[in-house]
Amino acid sequence: MTTTESLPRILLLTHGGWGQPLCNSLRMVTGEIKGVTEIALMPVDTLGDFYQRVEAVVKTLPEGSLILTDFVGGTTSNVAARLSADYPVAVIAGLNASLLLEALDRREQGMLTACVDELVEAGRSSCLDVVAHVRQLQQSL
Template identity: 45%
Template structure:
């Protein structure tokens, strides 16, 4: 059997470690998810090298999820996409990751990537406003 698709989280600090732990509690199997933390002492080049070492081992079509659009994590992923066939989503949140995990074998399809992004977007709610809608 060949390599399987993977998910790589790129986050500022150790947030990626903690959201993977949450994934274990909610989704179960997170064996195909890994993370690389961007630390304050890392230069762009150092972080790029760490991420490239991992991406070079990943199956084509695998997914990188970054925390902040326009941040170093996303910029490194975008630069790597010039040399590697990878997918990238920015805006990591728990429901987005869980949706990606539930669809991990199809994360190289545009429609699945779109549904993952939509799940992440739809999970952000103004709770009091939502509650007010329910009581009307």
């Protein structure tokens, strides 16, 4: 059995701090969530201050850990991408509930850096036109 201490960790980087409420919602599905930390970029933060806060946490992450950011091209993703050059972490932009659930499940199996493609696909496949999907299911019955 893998202990929580030996599992890869997940770091959420978001604009405004919506990662913690997301985790609170997911607890309704998963129960307790351990090994997930959020660093929120707030309007008062400078780039330098945010970078230093993130680097201080990234330095402590075990190998194979994952940074999930809210969207590509923003400060959160840019800081994570820069730090991934110096630390053994993977970075995925596009944080959503399905992506985080998949990452939580996959980390039980080992390093999250080894399954980035699958995690990206889990996030992508969770975004769909629900009405069209239901119609397609009904037509196949």
